[in-house]
Amino acid sequence: MLRKRVAMQDIAAETRLFNSRALVAMLVVCAMFSVILINMYNLQVRSYQDYQIRSEGNRIKVLPMAPNRGLISDRNGILLAENRPVFSLELIPEQIADIHNTVLALAELIPITPEQQQEFLQQVRQQRRFNAIALKERLEEEEVAIISVNLHRFPGVTIEARLSRHYPFADLFTHALGYIGKINTDDLRKLEEQGQLANYAASREIGKLGLERYYEEQLHGTMGYQEVEVNNRGRVIRVLRSVPARSGKNIRLSLDVGLQLTAQQTLQQKRGAIVAMDPRDGSVLAFYSNPSYDPNLFVHGISSSNYNALLHSPDRPLINRATQGIYPPASTIKPHLALLGLETDTIQPDTKVWDPGFFTLPNSDHRFRDWKRGGHGWVDVYSAIAESCDIFFYDLGIKLGIDTISDYMRQFGFGERTGIDIHEEASANMPSRGWKRARFNQPWYPGDTVPLSIGQSFWTATPVQLALSTAVLVNKGMMPTPHMAAELSSESSSELIDPGLRPSVNVVDEQNWQVVTDTMARTVSTLRGTAHNAFKKAEYTSGGKTGTAQVVAIAQDAKYDADTLDEHQRDNAMYIGYAPADKPTVVFAVVVENTGGGSSVGAPIGRQLLDYYFSAGVNANE
């Protein structure tokens, strides 16, 4: 045993010691509870806002809802671009006991390729089990029917309808409407720059070309959204707030289906373009480029074989010839040049020029030939335009000089984009001294002015420019802006599109303008007029000007023979016109590539257009 002294227990001391330790312990407990409380105060009071926001961010998700795209119709309300329901077969994994067998059973009802099944099963592994996953998209109507009657056998299997863009007229309006396609990274970048990215959160497609692209903002509409409460796995527990999407605006175009069809028929098998518009406001009535293609191919993603076929076709169907086709305007600009001569007093209405069939510059023996062998004899401005005499204009061109011509023609819109409401537009070329210096580093020679005076050599124009310049001519200097969209409308409001007319060409003497339009009317009405044959027995009056553009330079003294030339080297046929002759309500331009003369090919197409225009009363209600 231990010694007594040590073994003696001092109970009072032990109790004191224990109680002091218990007190220390209680104090420590209180101190540590205080630490907890201070921490709680920091979390729940001082940082409350912070955590409140993070808590809301956890539970609230915003589900975007895509708006319906606006519809596009022709001037009479016939739908040109619509939204059709497409059906897809979708499965919700968590509601299906045996996914593999369900897929196999469905594949017995409708054809489902092994690739589609593989893709689906992969998606099932990757996605949340309560999300619907598509097994087959774009079902045929028959497939929808088969699945629908068997749906009761398959819990968790649904047929979902989604709206998809459809162009019922297929290739007829392609170059005007363009098309929509899947949003790509380029589109995303642009949307971000425009601050529109959020608005496209639920959208899959975007306007890629034509009016669909130009009016993307109006057609797309405003995204709606649902604010939903979700749990930690993202399952929607309830809808807190719902803001419906606002559909895009519907667009009524000024284009006319009938006139457009006429344009397509007249261009069958030929490459070319037709643009017709109302000169009074610039509303476009027909806008067709041939050959065309089916824009529906692009909506769901075009196959590479189809795309390559379009891209490499020698007829270049992807080119929008109406606005991007760059052609020498040829004789169609003679009225404009004559007007310039009259306005500058370079010629008078009765000025006569001797046409021996060729023209030579002083100190040169190069012969610039007339299209008519042997020449027209004495010609004045009337016969020079009606019969399309070249020598008269060679002479006039040399007298006017390049600077005067270039400045004046720019006022008619040559060398400038017309501002039509699609982005695919070329400015073509109105040459000048400065342009030639910049382009070739050469001075401008008088020899350059001679072919320029009959719309050849460096001068090029697009069909829409030709139509517009005709409108300026009949409007006596007032220029409209061509536009295909006539009216934007939403459920609540509608807005007419009228860019208005603007003075573009300075008028010296209105009489001169009358003289020029008279000469164009004579092209149609007088026996020797180049369009007389084409417009024989027409029930309306009209004016016009033919053009035959050389695509390749013809060697000195050689004779143009279409049969011996390769097709792509044959002449382009051109025709510009307007009607009725006294108060024009329509102007138009026709370009047909590599088919021959403006008189034999161009003018007859103009005739067919105008025949339809007047018989159907395309523009009669205005």
Add this chain to the structure above:
Amino acid sequence: MNNTLVSPEQRSGKLAAFHIDLPLLLGLLTLLAFGLVILYSATGQSEAMMKAQVIRLGVALAVMVGIAQLSPQTIRRWAIALFSVGLLMLIAVLLFGYVGKGAQRWLDLGFMKFQPSEVMKLAVPLAVAWFIASHNLPPRLWHLLVGFLMCAVPTLLIAKQPDLGTSLLIAMSGVFVLFMAGMSWRLMSFIAVLVSAFAPVMWFFLMHDYQRQRVLTFLNPETDPLGSGYHIIQSKIAIGSGGLDGKGWLQGTQSQLEFLPERHTDFIFSVLSEEFGLIGVLLLLAVYLFIIGRGLLIASRAQDNFSKLVAASFTLTFFVYVFVNIGMVSGLLPVVGVPLPLVSYGGTSMVTLMAAFGVLMSVSTHKRMLANG
């Protein structure tokens, strides 16, 4: 052993006959009731889980009352036996244990799975107190060394399972006995220095990767918000967004929409904080403080040193549970997997805790009989 000279405050009352300490019982019942209210919300209103928890509660209360009937002397006699059996079972677990959740903690007895570490939660303080109290206080150095050894052996065995959290808590419950017995402050400072020197050794040689990860996550949870930091971030969001008066019962979005992980077990305090706010937290802490205060009071009024030391150790261990759980869910401590005592869903730890409170009640109510004897 007739050295009980001080006449203790003697109490009488109807409940005394059943050896029930009324204030402690009221405190515990309040806590359990509050706990059930939170649990109903935290289980997503699962009636099956509520039923299971209420049955466990009944069992635990019965165990508490049952143990309260034993006198401290009886408990003291059995302390070293319990400790020895516990040690044997810990060794058995390492040899034949059942592996669950990557750790070898369970012993399969055929009809139930059983964690011997739960026994050691009671046995270690009882055994250390038995040894220390059999000598005069304050303990001499070699008494302390033996005490430390009695703590260290089970601690290392449990740490090897691996269950670092439990092993540290058990070590602590033994150390509390030594502290209350009057271990000198100088020695405690020395041990503190020794432990901090040992920390790097532990980090590099004793800790498992997942344990190191927990510590790293604790130090900076935002570095891995979807991985290991997710728990603590979501928990802090739940607590913080509760604000002063909470989102309302069953209205906590973090808990009801399951952003909060382990919401009915380790993170149940976050559910309380979210739905009842700072006011709810204050209420819960007040109840805990009352129980702890009552426990220390029972300890200081106890008649013999064994009773004093055991009662104080159990009370302080209970406090450590509370502090560690709240500390870990609110970002003060790393996540170590300690449930909120008497509130979290789960059985074994609740029975163990109530058994400890049974010992406290025994200490509190067997004085007169002692005095009489």
